[in-house]
Amino acid sequence: MRSLVIIVLIGFFFLSFIPKEKVNWLSFGELETALTEKPKKVIVHFYADWCVYCKKMEEAVYTKPDIIEVLNADYYAVSFNVESKDSIQFGGQTFVNLNAGKKRTAFHQIPEFLAGRKDRDLELPATVILDKDFNIEKRFYRYIPPKEMLTILKQP
Amino acid sequence: MRLVLVCFLFAVNLVVAQEQNVKGFVNFGEETVPYASLKFMNASKVYTAYSDKEGQFALQIPYGEYELQVNALGYQPKDRIITISSTNASNLLILLVEDLLGLEEVVVSATRNRVNKKEAPIIVNTLGEKLITATQALAVSESLNFSPGVRVENNCQNCGFTQVRLNGLDGSYSQILVNSRAVFSALNSVYGLEQIPTQIIDRVEIVRSGGSALFGSNAIAGTVNIITKDPVLNTWEVGSYLGLIDGDTPDRVLNFNASLVSDDLRSGATFYGFHRNRDEWDANDDGFTEIVELKNTTFGTKLYYKPTDRSRVTMDATVLNEYRRGGDRLDLPPHLTDITEELTHNTIMGGVSYDFNNAKNTNYYSIYSSVQYTDRDSYYGGLGGGRTAQDSLTALNAYGITTDLAVASGFQFTKQFKRDVLTSGVEYNISSTDDNIIGYNRRVDQDVNALGVYAQYEWKPSKAFSALIGSRVDHINVDGIYTVGDISRDVDISQTTLNPRLTLSYQLTEDIKFRGGYARGFRAPQAFNEDLHISSVGGEPQFVILSNDLEAEFSNAFTGSFNYTKTFGRTQTNFLVEGFYTSLEDPFTLVSTGVQLPNGSIVEEVRNGEGATVYGANFEFGVSPSKKWLFQLGGTLQRTAYDEAQILFEADGSNPNESDILISEFTRNPNVYGYLNTNWTPNDTYSVSITGTYTGQMIVPRVISDSGFLSLNESDAFFDLNLNAQAHFDVSKDFKLTLNAGVKNMFNSFQDDFEVGPTRDSDYVYGPALPRTFFLGIKIGKMH
Numbered sequence: 046m047r048s049l050v051i052i053v054l055i056g057f058f059f060l061s062f063i064p065k066e067k068v069n070w071l072s073f074g075e076l077e078t079a080l081t082e083k084p085k086k087v088i089v090h091f092y093a094d095w096c097v098y099c100k101k102m103e104e105a106v107y108t109k110p111d112i113i114e115v116l117n118a119d120y121y122a123v124s125f126n127v128e129s130k131d132s133i134q135f136g137g138q139t140f141v142n143l144n145a146g147k148k149r150t151a152f153h154q155i156p157e158f159l160a161g162r163k164d165r166d167l168e169l170p171a172t173v174i175l176d177k178d179f180n181i182e183k184r185f186y187r188y189i190p191p192k193e194m195l196t197i198l199k200q201p
Numbered sequence: 202m203r204l205v206l207v208c209f210l211f212a213v214n215l216v217v218a219q220e221q222n223v224k225g226f227v228n229f230g231e232e233t234v235p236y237a238s239l240k241f242m243n244a245s246k247v248y249t250a251y252s253d254k255e256g257q258f259a260l261q262i263p264y265g266e267y268e269l270q271v272n273a274l275g276y277q278p279k280d281r282i283i284t285i286s287s288t289n290a291s292n293l294l295i296l297l298v299e300d301l302l303g304l305e306e307v308v309v310s311a312t313r314n315r316v317n318k319k320e321a322p323i324i325v326n327t328l329g330e331k332l333i334t335a336t337q338a339l340a341v342s343e344s345l346n347f348s349p350g351v352r353v354e355n356n357c358q359n360c361g362f363t364q365v366r367l368n369g370l371d372g373s374y375s376q377i378l379v380n381s382r383a384v385f386s387a388l389n390s391v392y393g394l395e396q397i398p399t400q401i402i403d404r405v406e407i408v409r410s411g412g413s414a415l416f417g418s419n420a421i422a423g424t425v426n427i428i429t430k431d432p433v434l435n436t437w438e439v440g441s442y443l444g445l446i447d448g449d450t451p452d453r454v455l456n457f458n459a460s461l462v463s464d465d466l467r468s469g470a471t472f473y474g475f476h477r478n479r480d481e482w483d484a485n486d487d488g489f490t491e492i493v494e495l496k497n498t499t500f501g502t503k504l505y506y507k508p509t510d511r512s513r514v515t516m517d518a519t520v521l522n523e524y525r526r527g528g529d530r531l532d533l534p535p536h537l538t539d540i541t542e543e544l545t546h547n548t549i550m551g552g553v554s555y556d557f558n559n560a561k562n563t564n565y566y567s568i569y570s571s572v573q574y575t576d577r578d579s580y581y582g583g584l585g586g587g588r589t590a591q592d593s594l595t596a597l598n599a600y601g602i603t604t605d606l607a608v609a610s611g612f613q614f615t616k617q618f619k620r621d622v623l624t625s626g627v628e629y630n631i632s633s634t635d636d637n638i639i640g641y642n643r644r645v646d647q648d649v650n651a652l653g654v655y656a657q658y659e660w661k662p663s664k665a666f667s668a669l670i671g672s673r674v675d676h677i678n679v680d681g682i683y684t685v686g687d688i689s690r691d692v693d694i695s696q697t698t699l700n701p702r703l704t705l706s707y708q709l710t711e712d713i714k715f716r717g718g719y720a721r722g723f724r725a726p727q728a729f730n731e732d733l734h735i736s737s738v739g740g741e742p743q744f745v746i747l748s749n750d751l752e753a754e755f756s757n758a759f760t761g762s763f764n765y766t767k768t769f770g771r772t773q774t775n776f777l778v779e780g781f782y783t784s785l786e787d788p789f790t791l792v793s794t795g796v797q798l799p800n801g802s803i804v805e806e807v808r809n810g811e812g813a814t815v816y817g818a819n820f821e822f823g824v825s826p827s828k829k830w831l832f833q834l835g836g837t838l839q840r841t842a843y844d845e846a847q848i849l850f851e852a853d854g855s856n857p858n859e860s861d862i863l864i865s866e867f868t869r870n871p872n873v874y875g876y877l878n879t880n881w882t883p884n885d886t887y888s889v890s891i892t893g894t895y896t897g898q899m900i901v902p903r904v905i906s907d908s909g910f911l912s913l914n915e916s917d918a919f920f921d922l923n924l925n926a927q928a929h930f931d932v933s934k935d936f937k938l939t940l941n942a943g944v945k946n947m948f949n950s951f952q953d954d955f956e957v958g959p960t961r962d963s964d965y966v967y968g969p970a971l972p973r974t975f976f977l978g979i980k981i982g983k984m985h
Contacts, residue, residue: 081247097433104434105464136238136249137260147770158236158251179238180272190465 225293237273335890349835359542367422376420421722432460438982470504493527512557539959585740586959598640647681726751836875841867873897941978
């Protein structure tokens with residue numbers, strides 16, 4: 046009896062190591078290649094290290110199996126740290142972080158370009174959805190609960 | 202919301218298969234459009250380009266016919282067929298028409314609209330987690346010193362009771378709030394600040410001077426608002442702390458907290474626990490404690506549920522059990538020792554609030570109620586050095602029981618106009634205290650009912666100017682019976698007062714803001730805070746009792762300040778100078794009337810003292826050149842003066858060497874005090890902080906004879922400097938480790954003339970709360 050319990054426990058222990066489905070996050074470089082090869086809709090998740098609600102999105106939304114399924118099937122998903130200091134080659138142009146070393150919250154050109162607003166500051170988490178031709182369809186500047194996210198993603 | 206894109210293209214057909222330099226502009230009228238994306242497509246290839254900051258773009262592309270897609274924020278993307286040729290290659294002009302209605306699908310952020318500190322009409326000083334970590338504060342009381350105008354003092358070496366002074370006015374002139382609710386009762390304020398563990402605190406907001414009508418009528422010096430954490434992520438944390446007071450006396454803490462929040466953020470809960478066990482410490486080896494033994498266990502939870510997008514129910518509950526004991530021979534029953542102050546608190550606190558707002562986010566409503574109940578066993582007494590039958594009897598008589606109930610309920614309505622804000626509300630507070638020491642025939646049986654109605658209008662006629670105009674009407678009813686031995690006093694008073702409050706602020710330049718305010722306050726006669734505490738002098742308990750005919754006290758407070766805030770690139774600077782002037786009419790003052798009771802106990806009376814003024818300036822200077830460095834320096838220069846000399850000790854004439862003691866300024870109140878706070882965070886792993894407080898010289902009364910006769914001593918100045926080094930490791934995404942080590946009061950700047958023996962004056966304590974103390978701390982968990 047005792048050994049059975051141990052076996053079952055060990056079984057559960059190994060079960061937890063079965064790789065779970067994950068969102069296949071791309072970089073902007075990978076996205077460009079992917080878009081030329083096979084156009085798909087794109088979702089961009091902008092986050093920062095200090096943004097608690099962004100972490101909540103990563104923990105509670107982008108881990109849900111049904112969301113992962115839709116994302117991996119119908120979308121290219123890109124996750125981008127708004128304070129990144131990297132130079133990004135995209136669409137034949139180089140995007141850099143012009144604010145790095147100058148401002149406290151130094152936003153990269155990419156989020157300024159995709160999620161920047163005229164008269165309001167960029168608020169995080171920012172989620173940008175683009176169509177197959179990389180045209181902006183929707184932008185959200187708040188936490189999106191899993192159910193709502195699924196509805197948004199399933200909209201044609 | 203359709204956007205119109207018009208492309209004017211100067212095209213001539215000419216096909217060259219070679220790649221050519223093509224340049225152009227994306228324009229809206231005369232203005233250029235930066236960061237527009239352009240895609241030129243033909244059957245074989247896609248060419249992409251972006252307009253730069255000046256709206257200019259360039260690319261290498263063969264002449265020919267293309268499908269062009271242009272995207273720019275605020276403009277609807279649209280396709281056009283264009284032809285690039287040698288005639289237009291260097292001057293391709295793409296003209297866009299702007300959408301005046303704004304963007305489609307831009308959703309308003311769910312994050313709450315916090316008022317920018319810089320723009321707030323009242324100066325709010327915030328003490329955050331960073332400072333609490335830097336000072337390794339275990340209780341709120343230890344971190345409050347790091348704000349201008351605030352000083353926490355230790356008032357008793359037998360029980361370690363502390364109080365907060367704001368702008369030099371003692372604890373009864375300020376209001377302590379937990380999540381903006383007045384749950385601290387008269388009894389709570391004696392030890393309560395030491396009982397709230399810092400791990401549940403998000404920040405502490407300190408407002409000096411009562412320039413807002415939302416605060417209670419007594420909050421003339423200001424408010425200390427303790428804001429607890431609101432959970433977002435699923436987290437857990439376990440921490441431990443070991444301090445060695447004076448290098449050998451252990452102070453141990455174990456705490457945990459965990460949060461669970463639903464994925465849709467509609468419900469969540471935080472649970473926390475805290476246990477502290479501190480040994481007693483004796484500074485001068487006389488066998489009597491200077492720092493008391495302390496055992497505290499606290500459990501609590503805070504949870505919320507959002508039935509709809511626009512409403513929220515919040516509940517919290519905390520159970521607190523604290524044991525503290527000071528004096529001598531702590532291993533013996535209290536009545537067999539010379540001095541013991543032993544207190545066991547069992548406190549339960551809880552609250553519910555329901556907040557909701559209308560669809561347009563213009564009307565906010567809040568209904569709340571919180572309750573606090575404390576059951577306390579006390580022992581304030583001892584043999585006092587004697588060994589007679591009478592001493593034994595007195596010692597046995599010192600056991601007491603206290604019950605204390607405080608209820609705060611209210612309703613608040615906030616209306617947001619285009620720029621102005623109206624806040625109004627009703628608050629009802631009940632405080633019922635019954636403190637009974639049967640053996641001494643000492644009893645405080647007091648019921649206070651207070652109803653406050655307030656309204657405040659924040660008027661912003663222009664961007665630069667704003668005014669907070671408000672008033673509150675308070676109706677207070679105090680019904681109390683106060684007995685000590687054969688002295689009995691009672692208060693039965695109902696009083697209604699109108700307390701206007703006004704604050705003006707004006708943005709002089711972009712970086713400099715002026716603020717000025719006036720507040721009127723009042724306090725009804727009642728036992729508060731230290732009036733419920735019994736100290737020990739000359740081996741006998743010293744009681745406090747309200748005098749006959751005690752009347753309400755009124756005060757008028759004026760403040761004016763200049764605040765300079767500027768950010769140069771990455772460097773943030775902040776400079777604040779604030780002047781304050783407070784006049785007190787008939788302030789409640791403790792006067793020692795000497796030995797009055799048959800057993801030789803000293804009685805202090807709360808009387809209406811001479812009128813007094815408190816005036817001075819607070820300053821704060823902060824620079825942060827980058828996220829890696831932070832320097833803050835703040836302090837207070839002030840004077841206190843009684844209009845006429847105030848009596849502190851009333852001689853009965855029996856001893857020719859003892860006469861009345863009169864004083865012209867407040868005691869236990871330095872004219873200069875301040876703090877510094879520096880932090881260096883070179884990277885994500887390490888961080889070093891140096892923090893310190895300066896306490897200037899002050900006059901401290903000391904009882905020097907059995908009759909209660911005082912001498913007025915001038916204390917030394919103290920500079921208490923702390924060092925904390927921290928290392929943080931991300932073991933994995935979900936498991937993190939933080940280690941701390943350092944020393945508090947590294948130069949051991951500490952009082953050196955404590956009284957000795959069983960007849961000591963236990964209130965003769967001043968200066969920093971701890972001698973040199975080494976500490977180690979560890980925190981593990983899934984933190985963020």
